[in-house]
Amino acid sequence: MDTEVLIVGAGPTGMTLANELLVAGVSTVVVDKLSQRSDLSKAGGVQSRTLEALDQRGLLEPLLATGNHPIGTGHFAGIALPPNLVRHRLPWRFVPQVVIEGFFEQHLAAQGIHIRRDHELVGLVQDGDRVTATFANGVTVRSRYLVAADGAHSMVRSLLRAEFPGRPGTSTMIASDVRLSGIDQLMSHTWNDDGHFAALFPLGTDPQGRELRRLVLGGPDRSLPREVPVTEDEIRDGLRTVFGARVRLLELRYARRITNAARQVTRYRHGRVFLAGDAAHVHLPLGAQGMNTGMQDALNLGWKLGAAVHGWAPENLLDTYHTERHPVGAAVLRNVQAQSLLMDWEGTRNPDVAATREIFTAMTQLPEVQHHLADMLSGMAIRYPMPGAEAHPLVGRPSPDLDLGAVRVHELLRSGRSVLLDPADTFAKVADLWSDRVDRAGQGADTEPMLIRPDGYVCWAGSADDLEPALGRWLGEPR
Numbered sequence: 284m285d286t287e288v289l290i291v292g293a294g295p296t297g298m299t300l301a302n303e304l305l306v307a308g309v310s311t312v313v314v315d316k317l318s319q320r321s322d323l324s325k326a327g328g329v330q331s332r333t334l335e336a337l338d339q340r341g342l343l344e345p346l347l348a349t350g351n352h353p354i355g356t357g358h359f360a361g362i363a364l365p366p367n368l369v370r371h372r373l374p375w376r377f378v379p380q381v382v383i384e385g386f387f388e389q390h391l392a393a394q395g396i397h398i399r400r401d402h403e404l405v406g407l408v409q410d411g412d413r414v415t416a417t418f419a420n421g422v423t424v425r426s427r428y429l430v431a432a433d434g435a436h437s438m439v440r441s442l443l444r445a446e447f448p449g450r451p452g453t454s455t456m457i458a459s460d461v462r463l464s465g466i467d468q469l470m471s472h473t474w475n476d477d478g479h480f481a482a483l484f485p486l487g488t489d490p491q492g493r494e495l496r497r498l499v500l501g502g503p504d505r506s507l508p509r510e511v512p513v514t515e516d517e518i519r520d521g522l523r524t525v526f527g528a529r530v531r532l533l534e535l536r537y538a539r540r541i542t543n544a545a546r547q548v549t550r551y552r553h554g555r556v557f558l559a560g561d562a563a564h565v566h567l568p569l570g571a572q573g574m575n576t577g578m579q580d581a582l583n584l585g586w587k588l589g590a591a592v593h594g595w596a597p598e599n600l601l602d603t604y605h606t607e608r609h610p611v612g613a614a615v616l617r618n619v620q621a622q623s624l625l626m627d628w629e630g631t632r633n634p635d636v637a638a639t640r641e642i643f644t645a646m647t648q649l650p651e652v653q654h655h656l657a658d659m660l661s662g663m664a665i666r667y668p669m670p671g672a673e674a675h676p677l678v679g680r681p682s683p684d685l686d687l688g689a690v691r692v693h694e695l696l697r698s699g700r701s702v703l704l705d706p707a708d709t710f711a712k713v714a715d716l717w718s719d720r721v722d723r724a725g726q727g728a729d730t731e732p733m734l735i736r737p738d739g740y741v742c743w744a745g746s747a748d749d750l751e752p753a754l755g756r757w758l759g760e761p762r
């Protein structure tokens with residue numbers, strides 16, 4: 284075997300997974316077909332749950348130190364969600380995807396994981412105990428597991444002939460990063476009677492302090508294929524048609540066409556091969572969710588692969604990657620569908636849509652509605668289906684970042700091991716049986732007892748009788 288886990292694709296999903304496997308002490312090879320990192324501007328919004336995950340690995344502070352990454356205003360269908368009502372510990376930040384990828388690449392290299400570039404996967408065979416991947420450059424890599432983090436047009440997905448149901452793209456629009464003059468609003472949503480559309484979203488400021496925006500633009504003809512390059516004139520004409528002569532393009536930094544295709548693979552696991560990130564789910568980039576969902580797929584899968592490689596994974600642990608993450612991806616696709624309807628992405632100009640948007644916009648003034656949407660988009664509302672969830676409200680949810688006196692929960696998780704909070708100091712004997720996989724902490728702290736998995740999710744809380752079965756269920760046989 285050349286490596287334990289082969290990760291195909293060095294985007295945010297693949298690199299997050301490589302870091303999780305590094306923390307788990309598993310040998311990993313990361314490959315990418317590109318000869319150098321892409322500088323395409325894609326994601327910019329990093330959601331609360333992803334920020335928490337980075338913090339749990341000690342990476343948040345150094346990532347934020349790479350530049351000015353301000354707290355941003357989230358939105359649903361282009362309707363702003365006021366930042367003062369975002370009640371999460373780590374609210375939404377602007378960190379461009381290119382910065383995240385560069386940061387991870389450097390961090391991984393410093394730990395000895397160098398991305399093997401110019402490696403385009405073209406073939407894949409798996410048998411009972413290994414996967415053999417072949418590359419266009421003639422290289423062959425054998426691994427115990429393979430993770431497809433190779434993006435929306437995943438070659439691994441095609442080779443597996445994995446079912447990928449959903450909706451094909453029916454129209455394209457332009458997504459661009461621009462500097463504009465003549466408009467103060469940072470977020471807007473405008474339809475013209477002739478079928479032109481423009482939406483603006485804030486992207487923070489560049490190092491010179493100049494305001495950047497994401498401009499999504501559509502003309503009456505949305506049939507242009509994704510591959511047709513976007514011209515600067517097209518953007519100037521679109522701006523003029525929607526806003527008149529007052530709004531000017533000062534600078535175009537990047538533009539591409541995006542489609543409204545929405546698909547999700549039926550199965551995230553195919554034997555020894557797992558699909559993650561855009562390889563598993565594609566949808567319109569609305570509400571800053573694609574990259575975040577992919578990075579959280581990686582967080583869920585990493586420690587489970589680590590457990591399998593180290594030989595202590597309980598039966599079916601690897602299957603829980605699908606049962607936990609597929610519903611999350613499906614929920615993202617659904618909310619993106621609702622957003623594209625409220626934005627009238629198809630350009631139907633149906634007055635019913637405008638009426639619905641008006642009422643929905645008014646409802647988003649209600650704190651309850653804002654909380655619901657912010658929890659949903661941020662990933663903080665995620666609750667994995669697991670035994671005990673019906674009996675205790677914390678089970679299946681991201682753990683609260685409790686202050687345990689000398690240390691907080693997210694700092695304990697940096698080890699990549701599970702954490703057992705034992706406020707009454709009564710679990711020493713049972714925890715000792717799994718002492719190579721779990722750290723006991725929080726003696727005397729003002730908290731309920733709970734077991735937190737390496738990915739930061741509570742998997743047991745409350746009744747002491749159930750603790751030993753829960754340890755076995757998640758951490759395998761005792762020592």
Ligand SMILES: Cc1cc2nc3c(=O)[nH]c(=O)nc-3n(C[C@H](O)[C@H](O)[C@H](O)COP(=O)(O)OP(=O)(O)OC[C@H]3O[C@@H](n4cnc5c(N)ncnc54)[C@H](O)[C@@H]3O)c2cc1C
Pocket residue numbers: 291292293294295296297314315316317324325326327328329380402403404405432433434435436437438439458541559560561562568570571572573574575576577
């Ligand atoms: C305009 C726009 C704005 C967006 N904004 C946001 C946002 O604000 N927040 C958010 O969360 N998401 C956003 N997204 C979505 C986000 O960019 C994607 O979800 C994210 O890039 C997915 O990451 P990934 O690692 O799964 O795939 P990718 O980033 O696509 O990475 C896949 C990698 O695999 C490599 N690869 C492909 N095929 C092969 C092969 N055969 N062999 C080897 N390597 C291969 C590629 O070169 C690439 O490096 C946006 C997307 C767009 C287009």
